[in-house]
Every structure is written in structure tokens, then in C-alpha cells.
Amino acid sequence: MFLEILFLGRGGQGVVTAGRIIAEAALRAGLFSQSFPEFGPERSGAPVRSYVRISDEPISTRAPMESFDVAVVFEERLLGPSIVESVRSGGIIVLAAESAPELPRSDVKLFVVGARRIIEELKKPRSLNLAMVGALCSVINTIPLKHVEDIVGRRFGEENKEVVRRAAQMVVSVEQTA
Amino acid sequence: MYSLASYRLMTGNEAVAFAVKQVDVDFISAYPITPQTIIVERLSEYVSSGELDAEFVPVESEHSALSACIGASLAGARVFTSTSSQGLALMHEVMYIASGMRCPIVMAVSNRALSAPLNIHGDHSDIMGSRDAGWVLIFCENPQEVYDYTIQAFRLAEHPEVLLPVAVNLDGFTVSHSSEPVAILEDEVVRAYLPRRERPRLEFEEPASFGVFALPTHYFEFKVEQEKALRKAGEVLEEVSAAYPNRSGRLLKLSKFNEDGRIAIICLGGTAGTVRHVVKKYGMKDFSLISLKLFSPFPSEELLDALKEAEGVVVMDRATSPGAPLPPLASNVAASLYEAGVRLPLMSVVYGLGGREPTLKMIVEMLEKSRERIGEGGPVVSRMYLGYGGG
Structure with missing residues (x-):
């Protein structure tokens, strides 16, 4: 197993933290992981990426990632053609959205989670990243959700565990017709 | 324990x-x-x-x-x-x-x-x-x-x-x-x-x-x-x-991967991991990797020992030495070889300046290029700028 994951959001949404949480959860699950931000200056509100590798063998590569098994996209407007193109055939897109957009390709699985509604309802407006990690964890199904919950509980308080749980429950697969 | x-x-x-x-x-x-x-x-x-x-x-x-x-x-x-x-x-x-x-x-x-x-x-x-x-x-x-x-x-x-x-x-x-x-x-x-x-x-x-x-x-x-x-x-x-x-x-002076490779790649720092990944992933068994942990004092003896079976070396420098015959690592490798009277074909590669991280494709390109150059009749020293976009 060798997974390459992209997190794509905006500066201030916790994109880098999301990557680190899933990498740490993978470590707790006895897997090898690597997480790194897009290198360089950061600007609040500008698109921000972070990258994660998860494997059952030690990871030695430090090459930049150019294509992905999974893309976790924090907002529909960020899901541009180049991002859709960068997902490998058979790969997955996890998108924060209320409804599913049309994708120009059918060899990629699309999952949608109403992450914004979840954090609004739970009054955790700054926890979008935690919702996205919960949804991702549920979709890839290689790391027990409990590890993510534990890390989130310890770092961000018990009440944020519910954000993770709810997103994991509410993420849905969208059938592609294209 | x-x-x-x-x-x-x-x-x-x-x-x-x-x-x-x-x-x-x-x-x-x-x-x-x-x-x-x-x-x-x-x-x-x-x-x-x-x-x-x-x-x-x-x-x-x-x-x-x-x-x-x-x-x-x-x-x-x-x-x-x-x-x-x-x-x-x-x-x-x-x-x-x-x-x-x-x-x-x-x-x-x-x-x-x-x-x-x-x-x-x-x-x-x-x-x-x-x-x-x-x-x-x-x-x-x-x-x-x-x-x-x-x-x-x-x-x-x-x-x-x-x-x-x-x-x-x-x-x-x-x-x-x-x-x-x-x-x-x-x-x-x-x-x-x-x-x-x-x-x-x-x-x-x-x-x-x-x-x-x-x-x-x-x-x-x-x-x-x-x-x-x-x-x-x-x-x-x-x-x-x-x-x-x-x-x-333990901090060894160098670590070697794939002992049997006939062409040795010598590298400092994180990129060694990427090279190791490429050699493994693409099954490029004719390459060995020497990841040098100690640059100074330069471990010439251990390096020469690691190069005993090599037919050629690729030396990866993430720095240039403008005006010098070779960049820093290649220069030290060449001097070590010279002292031992070994005249191995050496390809000096400068890479990654200013954060241009080598992609897997770039490493593969480098390895393939070295196969051509480290054949019979090639020059003893050749040079390459990996991932350089200029002419």
C-alpha cells in the first residue's frame, strides 16, 4: 500500500494541520507516513496545499508529488481542471460541498461531505480541516477513525471529536455518469 | 540494550x-x-x-x-x-x-x-x-x-x-x-x-x-x-x-544501498532517499546508492571501499563551485579516486538549486543518461545540470 494524498484549501483553514493529523493517525495505526506543506511563503486566504504519503513500508522518497491517489478539496471553487486531472485513474476526490458537481472524468471516485454545514451546526467554525480529515479517514478506510478522534481530542478539545465523527458518517459517494 | x-x-x-x-x-x-x-x-x-x-x-x-x-x-x-x-x-x-x-x-x-x-x-x-x-x-x-x-x-x-x-x-x-x-x-x-x-x-x-x-x-x-x-x-x-x-x-560515514549496482550514485542529504526510492520502484538494479553522511572529514577510504566494484560514478551536488573544475562533492570524490590511482568515469550532476526538488522523472532521466555516458569510450568526466531549464 502506498497512498499519495493532496489537501487543498486556503491559508488559515488548517490545511497543513489536516495533513499532519492524518500522518500521525497513520503512525498510530502502525503505518509509515510523511506529511509536508507546499514550501514557501503563506498568505491567508490564498490557495494552500499540503501533501501526505502513507505506506506499509518505510518511505524514502522526498520528490514533489505531481499526481495523487486522493485529493481532499476544502471548497468547490478550488476543484479546477488541473486538480481533477492530477488525480490518478481509480483515485478519489473528497470535496466539501452541499451537492455534487459534474466531473469531466469517470475513472475517478467522487465523495462529497457537507463539511460547512457540520461545523456550523456544531458551532465549530474553524474546524473545517477536522471535518475533512474525518471524511478522508472514512473514505480511504485504512486508518481507524478512533486514532483521528484521539489526536483531535487531545489537540483541539473533546468537542471537536464530534466534527470528525459526523463528517465521517455524512460523507457520501457520488455516482459519476460522465 | x-x-x-x-x-x-x-x-x-x-x-x-x-x-x-x-x-x-x-x-x-x-x-x-x-x-x-x-x-x-x-x-x-x-x-x-x-x-x-x-x-x-x-x-x-x-x-x-x-x-x-x-x-x-x-x-x-x-x-x-x-x-x-x-x-x-x-x-x-x-x-x-x-x-x-x-x-x-x-x-x-x-x-x-x-x-x-x-x-x-x-x-x-x-x-x-x-x-x-x-x-x-x-x-x-x-x-x-x-x-x-x-x-x-x-x-x-x-x-x-x-x-x-x-x-x-x-x-x-x-x-x-x-x-x-x-x-x-x-x-x-x-x-x-x-x-x-x-x-x-x-x-x-x-x-x-x-x-x-x-x-x-x-x-x-x-x-x-x-x-x-x-x-x-x-x-x-x-x-x-x-x-x-x-x-x-548510528551515524555511519556512509550507507550503501544495492551493493551490486555497477554504477554508483553518490549523494548528500534528503535526495538520497528519492534516488533509493527510484532504484527500488523501477527495479534499476544496475545502480547502487552511496548516501554520504559525513562530508568533512571526507571519508575517502570508506568511499573507495564502497566503490570497489563500481564501473562508474554519478556524483550529485546540490551546490555549484563557480569557476572550479568540479562542484564540491564531485571534487572530493575525484580527488579520492585520483589518490587511489582509480580512473573511474565520473558524471558530475548539479541539481536542486534554489529548491528545484528532483522529481522521480528527473532522477530516472539522470540514471538513464549516466548509462549512456558511463559506457565504453565515454569521457572520464562529464557534467549535467539536472532539471535545468536554460539552453
């Missing part, structure tokens, strides 16, 4: 700071600069929270940081600093003073390109510009090595037959900012590995002079003695690493 406290997810910078805390340094003076900043931040947090009982001296420049470290080191303290790029360049003159006064300072360098043009990303130009300053130079591939080698660096620096500063190099961003699992030792195990040893120092009771003026009658001897000590550090490293409690974390 050793006991592993646990694995923790850490960036290279965090691994440095955590190791330095466990090492129980007495004195830190540093100035923050990208991409090393997190090291300084973490250490100042450790000191302010009381987790680390050390003197933290904020300064207005790297020149002052290293100068303060020299003073503390001469007073007998265990001392740490860290920097990158322009910060290291500003320290340059003080680096010679630290080694000349035989101060066992450990410094982490999160390697970054030098201006101009201004660039904050990774390459080895910073430390290569100071490679003749008489420091022990260690290179790390990943946060795990950063952690292990930082701890071992203190024991090496403080060894009575060495007493020299050590720079632990980690690639800016690709290692300094990459979070990975790190197996950490218990605090007590680290403390037991690093007992404080007596060394000449400034004392009221027994006054001594350090940093004296040396006329032509003595200066030469000082410098040659210093060079001998640096060579000695290579030997001492063997016992220092053999005593390190985590066997898999």
Missing part, C-alpha cells in the same frame, strides 16, 4: 529541537531565519516552560549568535545554535574562530540557497561556502537521522581528541519541514550517552588564554594541529556511533 520511549511524528526542525532538549544543553544563542526558524522557536519554548534548563540568549544577528556561543563554550558550557543561508554566511568569519579555538559547538543548518536572486528554498550552497572553516560536517536524509545525528554530534564534538564544532545539515523544507515518524530515546538514555567531560576552559582559579594572537612563528602549527584533529574526528566517530544506544540510528 536500549529503550525506545516511542515514535513521534516530527519535522526535521522539531527533531533537532527535541534532540537538543534531551541533550540538556546549557546555552543556546540563535537568530531565526527561514527555514530554520522552528528550531529556535521550539527551543525558546522549552526554555521558557522550564522543560530545558538552559540560558537562551536572543541576539540581533547570526554573527553575534555564534560569537556568544563561543564565549559560553569557552566557559565550559554545552552549546547549541542553528541557522540557514544568509545567516550562515554572516557567521562565516566566526566559524573559523569557533574551530580555531576548538569549541565543541553543535549547530544545525537547515540548508538554503544563497541570495542573489533572493530565494528561501533548499540547496547546499550555504554550508558548501563554509566547508573550509574546519567544522565537522554531517548530512541527514530524514528527520530520524536528524534526531540521531544531532545527539551523536555532541559526543563527537566534545570528545577530548576532537574538540571541534560540528554542523548537522538538513535540507531546507524537504527535511526541515517534512513530518515523519521518529523513534526517540528516553531522556535518561540520552543523558547517559552524553556525560559531561572535562575540557580546557576559562576559570578564575587556573587562568588560561584562548584566542591569542599567533605570529608567523606559531600560526601555521595551530592550523595544522586543527586539521589533524578534524581528521581524527573520522576515527573517533566510529566509537561515538558504536556507543549510540539505538543501533539503527
